[in-house]
Amino acid sequence: MRVLIIEDDAIIGTDLEIASSDMGFSDIAFAMDEAEAIAMGKIAPPDLIISDIRLGSSGSGVRAVNEILRAAGAAVVFVTGLMDADEMDQSGGVVALGKPWNATRLQMAISQTVKQPAGVTVAWWR
Template identity: 55%
Template sequence: MRLLIIEENAIIGEDLELSALDLGFREIMRAHDEAAAIEMARAHPPDLIVCDVRLGASTPGVRAVNEILHHGPAAIVFLTGLLPGNEIVVDDAGVAMLGKPFNTRGLREAISRTTTKPAGSYVQVVIR
């Protein structure tokens, strides 16, 4: 399974990669912004995307994810500081949200609860 991590914070990105390795992932790509993520996904389509809800101050992570989904299917886990650490919320469409800070167990659970979105899908992020 090919994983794409989209996280602008280098420390959190490294932590995600280490957690993914602990979970058995061997094909891991990391992008720090929307443009890099889209380029990587076009070259090597991911099966799973773990993406920060906010990529920097003004770029929503969902925008990058939706562009990637335009070209192929993937399961989605969004990371957010708007939920308590390790809390998981899964919407009706099977998109998981994982609260920061998280640990490997929380990431594993979020991944197990998400479902693959077909190519051409569109996802939204709504936190109430």
Template identity: 30%
Template sequence: MHALIIEDEFLIADLIQDGLRDLGYQSFDIAESEAAAVKLAAERCPDLVTADDRLTDGSGVEAVRSICENRPIPVVFITGDERHIRDEVLDAIVVQKPFRSADLKDAVGLAITKRIWFRQTM
């Protein structure tokens, strides 16, 4: 399984990757910007996307909107501003930073088993 991690903080991206590896994900792309995320997803469609919203260059929410425009992909937002995500994305699955591996595991499980995909809210 392949995951796209949209996160501009290297250490946090590394923690997410470790957590996803424990859940059976075997390959990863890490995008530090909105544009890089969209490009990487176009090159290889991920089985899961994790995204922070506020990136140094762009928005994780906008990247996810572009990536999921024509295809359903489970998405977990990992952010320090849960309220902002919930205001922007209907039915968002959100893990609040700082997070524990159990939080990530629960959120990924919910995204996949409940089939809660990113939905356009606009």
């Protein structure tokens, strides 16, 4: 399974990459901004996208995910500071996980979204 991590914070992105690797994923790409994520997603469409919602001045994780989903469906987990750490929400094949996250909660979120991948677009419902 090909994984694309979209996160503007290098430390959090690296932690997500390590956690994904520890879960057994070996084909992992990491983008730090919207444009880079879209380019990577077009070159090698991911099966799973783990993305921040807000990428600071680097764009929007939601826009990047939507652009990537236009080419191919994927499971989507948003990891965001817009929710409390103990919150997890699922809607339309997308799981949102509050920061700070931990590996157990990330694995639960991935398991949920892989069962019902997102369609061709996602909407942030908050």
